[in-house]
Amino acid sequence: MRLRPRPGGAPEGRPLILPLRGAAPPPFAEAAAAAGFDAAKGEALRLFLPREAVLVGCGDGSPAALLRAGAAGLRALWPQDRAAPERVAMDVRGFAPADAALLAEGALIATWTPPVPRAEPWPSPPRRLDLLCGEEEALRPALEAAEAVAEGVRLARDLVALPGNLLPPRAFADRLAALEEADLAVEVIGPKRLARMGAGGLCAVGGAATSGPYLVTLRWRGSIPADPVVFVGKGITFDTGGVCVKPAKGMEEMRADMAGAAAAAGAMLALARRRSSAPAAAVLAIAENALGAASCRPGDVLRMLDGRSVEVVDTDAEGRLVLADALAHARRVLRPAAMVTLATLTGSVVVALGHHRAGLFGSDPPLMAALAAAGEATGERLWPLPIGERHRRDLESDIADLRHCVPAGKGEGWGGRFLPDACHAAAFLREFAGDVPWGHLDIAGVESLAQAGPFGPKGMPSGFGVRLLDRLVARHFEDPHRL
Amino acid sequence: MLDISFAKPSLPSSGALALLLAEEDVPGALGPWDEATAGALRRGLEAAAFTGKKGQTATLLAPGGGLAKIVAIGLGPRASLDAKGREAAGGAAAAALAKEEKAVLDARLAGGAEAAAEVALGAVLRHWRFDKYRTTEKPEDKPKLSALPVLTEEAAKAKAAFAPRKAVAEGVFFTREVVSEPPNVLTPAEFAERCKGLEKLGLAVEVMGPKELRKLGFGAMLGVAQGSANEPRMVVLRWEGAKKKGAKPLCFIGKGVTFDTGGISIKPAAGMEDMKWDMAGAGTVAGLMAALAGRKAKVDAVGLLGLVENMPSGTAQRPGDVVKTASGQTVEVINTDAEGRLVLADVMHYAQDRFGPRLMVDLATLTGAIIIALGHEHAGLFSNNEELAQQIVAAGEAVGEHCWRMPLGEEYDKKLKSDIADMKNVGGRDGGAITAAQFLQRFVQGRGTDKATPWAHLDIAGTAWTTKDHATVPKGATAFGVRLLDRLVAEHYEG
Structure with a gap:
């Protein structure tokens, strides 16, 4: 679906989406009253008289509510059992360009369908969305940015939706290599070279799979002569848990264990598409945590890329091992101005924060504040969590430089049942971030939709992180004077 | 000492x-x-x-x-x-x-x-x-070692400076002692009896039993208590130290489940002995009140303890039961092991009704989820009031009892929706400490308005007990919260 700003009123005969922050305007007022429509509730109301239209409430007017309103409006015009009208319009007169762009972005994101082939294809979305506005020129740049970001979100969701057999490490790396088309510089390091480099964490985790592991670097040069901001993503294409195999229940969701890498790649695509001035890069650790003769074992001691040794306690805490090597590689090769890790890292963060916020950790308060602010501005909300002295102490190993997690059942008190694993994981990663300003988003719990809604059915990818990272760069790394 | x-x-x-x-x-x-x-x-x-x-x-x-x-x-x-x-x-x-x-x-x-x-x-x-x-x-x-002379050039001044600290230490020890006591010894009645002993410090101590609680409409707390042979108690400890009379007091509310088996939703056996300290919130509030009275703090404060034992039995409450809280709101009990919030709901409501407090802080070993979130170095802090939350964090830093702010929000509150009653008592495993706090917030009067009682909730499940010696805290009951809240009062609410 393409976006097009269009000055003036609503063209006749074309379905209209009408985002509302208050009462419905005259031609729709009666119908709205009859349905008890309340814009503050953020509902969508489909009308056929006096014309085909969808009234959609903007809720509390927050970025998340606007995005959702745009999506709900489009979805109401496009039931999944039939093709959408070719062209639809959305009346954004009276909205500031940034808010109008959020509405449009929501509509764009709502057009996504899973990329998996079916005999009966998904009905196609509208081809064009006209944004009815006052001044075309005021809106155009915001819409272009929205299109760029939505394309990044689409990429991330496509990648996350693909199951383990359709996106093994090799295919993931190939998909990323194809991003050269977007003017990103791509470097793919395969298993042999990784072994030679000594990327012991990544090689151990990915060793039992039929393809991979890979370490993929995407670079966007930008136009500011500065060190890049670097996104480091966890890309476990499928996570069986390895030798410490997961329970069968819910294991199919582990196709999404590469959502961090997907979001980082999506953000890079967004930056490239909107020709961001900021230099940026993504380092993506791609592997399948498979169960096989070459799997790594609990008790194994690995030699990591940065030279440190790590005792493996639980092979299902594999994400931090691949990220440790990716962080070391990023530091060594890219001279990062800042690093942000994104990973579906722990179940613990889901117990901590549920499905409404991702966990935010880091070593650099200004960067963490910037991440939190970008999250608020995009509706991809974060909540800070601590890395305490004791979290680090818990990772002391009797045999290696450190261990990567605390054994199950070895917590303090309560029969040892409760472990702050998200904090432990962050404490572990901090060791490999060195002195580079570093933030870490544990996105387990938010990488998929927690409930069915205008963005899709429950459990489908959310694309969480793409919009947040794009906003982080726009707000903090595009200032030419930041040096 | x-x-x-x-x-x-x-x-x-x-x-x-x-x-x-x-x-x-x-x-x-x-x-x-x-x-x-x-x-x-x-x-x-x-x-x-x-x-x-x-x-x-x-x-x-x-x-x-x-x-x-x-x-x-x-x-x-x-x-x-x-x-x-x-x-x-x-x-x-x-x-x-x-x-x-x-x-x-x-x-x-x-x-x-x-x-x-x-x-x-x-x-x-x-x-x-x-x-x-x-x-x-x-x-x-x-x-x-029973006595320790401390050498200093200013012995008399040091003695004077130590006096209020000694009173706080006495409060800490009261807390550590009741938290350490085994559950067959420290029943709700025995706990209340020990609180009576604090009268000698100048505290007014009231103890209420099942009859009074029924009259007050404490349906939620009585529901938790009904499975145990040991009757519940509510203890109200009042300290009136403010110079100005008639000011609104501070209310401190503690969860005091003297033993928590989980009830019919019974807990796993491993580690269940730790559940003797499921009354640490109440123990901490009692110790805090002893500290304030002991050092004659210039403040009006009220400590309220909800004391029950959570046992499985023929008379125990069942998952599916609906209880009516003192506030009139009804609760569908999904999990009888989420009992602490039921006790607090009634006591919090009573505290606001009777005392119209200036602020209200509750302490509870409430959820395992808070340990999975934060570990044992920080207590979880939830609050509807920015200023109070910042004061608590700062007071905690000053005394080495660290708190970490956790989020509240409508999106979490929704998880408490019940098909039969005003709310369920659990919102699922995900975000479990947050939904517990949301549950409590439903009993904050004026919630959602600018007249809401300033309220903070400390989930001390990870910090009430330690399995290792620390510099000033030996292995065992920590009394986490006594020094923190004493500092909060001293810094902001005295005079």
Whole structure:
């Protein structure tokens, strides 16, 4: 679906989406009253008289509510059992360009369908969305940015939706290599070279799979002569848990264990598409945590890329091992101005924060504040969590430089049942971030939709992180004077 | 309590000596002690590679001058030495001297009178031990130290500075003791009885039993209690210390489940013995009230304890039961092991109804989820009031009882929706500590308006008990919250 700003009123005969922050305007007022429509509730109301239209409430007017309103409006015009009208319009007169762009972005994101082939294809979305506005020129740049970001979100969701057999490490790396088309510089390091480099964490985790592991670097040069901001993503294409195999229940969701890498790649695509001035890069650790003769074992001691040794306690805490090597590689090769890790890292963060916020950790308060602010501005909300002295102490190993997690059942008190694993994981990663300003988003719990809604059915990818990272760069790394 | 006295410096000629030394003092400022030991102190510290680093200790045996031993304790660089550092050094000294019959602690190099009092506080806090049930321990295995003179140039001033700290320590010990008591001893009635004992400090103590609670409409709390042979109690402890009469008091509310089996939704056996400390919130509030009264704090404060035992039995409440809380709101009990919030709901409502408090802080060992979120170094802090939350975080930092702010929000509250009642008592495993806090917030009067009672909730499930010794907290009950809330009151609400 393409976006097009269009000055003036609503063209006749074309379905209209009408985002509302208050009462419905005259031609729709009666119908709205009859349905008890309340814009503050953020509902969508489909009308056929006096014309085909969808009234959609903007809720509390927050970025998340606007995005959702745009999506709900489009979805109401496009039931999944039939093709959408070719062209639809959305009346954004009276909205500031940034808010109008959020509405449009929501509509764009709502057009996504899973990329998996079916005999009966998904009905196609509208081809064009006209944004009815006052001044075309005021809106155009915001819409272009929205299109760029939505394309990044689409990429991330496509990648996350693909199951383990359709996106093994090799295919993931190939998909990323194809991003050269977007003017990103791509470097793919395969298993042999990784072994030679000594990327012991990544090689151990990915060793039992039929393809991979890979370490993929995407670079966007930008136009500011500065060190890049670097996104480091966890890309476990499928996570069986390895030798410490997961329970069968819910294991199919582990196709999404590469959502961090997907979001980082999506953000890079967004930056490239909107020709961001900021230099940026993504380092993506791609592997399948498979169960096989070459799997790594609990008790194994690995030699990591940065030279440190790590005792493996639980092979299902594999994400931090691949990220440790990716962080070391990023530091060594890219001279990062800042690093942000994104990973579906722990179940613990889901117990901590549920499905409404991702966990935010880091070593650099200004960067963490910037991440939190970008999250608020995009509706991809974060909540800070601590890395305490004791979290680090818990990772002391009797045999290696450190261990990567605390054994199950070895917590303090309560029969040892409760472990702050998200904090432990962050404490572990901090060791490999060195002195580079570093933030870490544990996105387990938010990488998929927690409930069915205008963005899709429950459990489908959310694309969480793409919009947040794009906003982080726009707000903090595009200032030419930041040096 | 370790008997602390403050004395002008004089050279002891027997027993043990603990010396607190900053990095700058080694080896320059060893002074009279080095002379008394004919240079042995300097030589010994050198051989032990003692540099005065924070937390470092070195023990020199038979150093001469008649002394049995000298324990040197590092304070770190003097510029970064703070109250917490001095308390920790006092704690380290107490631990190192525990087996001595006679010992003195030289605190002069830690600072003046205030510093000496802080060192002394650290020593008493660490020295505390709960051993009333050890009947066969050999005398040589027991700690022998019962008195500790602290050497300072300003003995009289130090004694005065120590007095309020001693009162707070007494409060901490009350808390540690009730938390440590086994559940067959500390039933709700026994807990209430011990609270009665606090009347001697000037607290007004009321105890209410099932009959009164029924009259008050405490359906949620009584539902939890109904499975146990031990009757529930609510204890109200009042301290009126404010100069101005008739001001709105501060309310502190504690969860006091004297033993939590989980009820019909019974817990796994492993670690269930830890559930004797599921009354730590109430224990902390009682200890806090003792501290405030003991140091005659200029504040009006009320402590309210909801005391019950959660047992499975023929009379126990069932998953699926609907109970009516004192506020009139109804709750569908999905999990009988989420009982703490049911108790707090009724007590919080009562506290606001009766006292119209200026603010309300509840403490509870409420969820395992908070440990999965934060571990054991921070308590979870939830609040509807920015200012109060910041005050609590700062007070916690000052005394080394750390709190970490956790989120609240409508999106979490939605998970409590019930098909049959006003709410369920659990919102699922995900975000479990947050949904528990959301549940409590439903009992904050005026919620969602600017007239809402300022409220904070501390989930202390991860911090109420420790399996390791810490500088001023020996293994076991920590009394986390007593010093924090005492500091909160002292900093912001007295006068």
